[in-house]
Amino acid sequence: MNESFGEYIKRLRTNKGFTLTQLAAKLGIDSANLSKIENGKREFDEKRLNKLAKTFSLNIEELKEEFFSEKIAKKIYETNCSVKTLILAEEKVKYMKAKNIKQGNLNF
Amino acid sequence: MNESFGEYIKRLRTNKGFTLTQLAAKLGIDSANLSKIENGKREFDEKRLNKLAKTFSLNIEELKEEFFSEKIAKKIYETNCSVKTLILAEEKVKYMKAKNIKQGNLNF
């Protein structure tokens, strides 16, 4: 069990026997774009998560986990950061949360 | 020791007794923008990291750690994800690396 979000969608789609065109229609996008999404050349738009969940009867929370973990993974991958950097990042998140709870804003 | 990247810059600057205008000039930006950066309302452009390091005689690697950890932290914060999601993300990073070493591309 290890795959990109695109591969995840592709697996769901083929398991159900859908073509790109069929699923794309359900999601409200072009089949060419869906192809790119599955192959990691485009991003899946967050606003379509609900349609995706509905189509495959997925728990929306689990789906979001899959989706957001991908976003974070990309960031980690693209910055090519070390474990040390990750730990620092988690500390910063705590700091952000503490600060924004106090101040009630979203600045960061 | 816990601060945002903006606060980090501000601390460096004030410790040296620089004004916004002075540091901004060294970095090649407007003082108004530097103010926004320090207050978390703008992003610091990666291409200016070297000038920043030089100005304050910082180790560029440590500076990058500070910089990239912030980027990752923001992603984590903005997706409001759980620890579980983070663990999943790290697995995905491993997967990405393994896959792209094999395939030699950067698609994800």
Next chain:
DNA sequence: GTATTTTTGTCAAATACTGACAAGTCAAAT
């Protein structure tokens, strides 16, 4: 072979980001 499915290239439109400028607040000095 043809038909269907998938992938790729390209483009304009939409979106987001950047740096600069002007105008604003504020505190300290005179």
Next chain:
DNA sequence: ATTTGACTTGTCAGTATTTGACAAAAATAC
């Protein structure tokens, strides 16, 4: 009270990035 300097905020045009659509090519199935 006015001026000065440091900092902050709002706005805006220019830039860069991302998006969805269409056409065409490539791969797969029949």
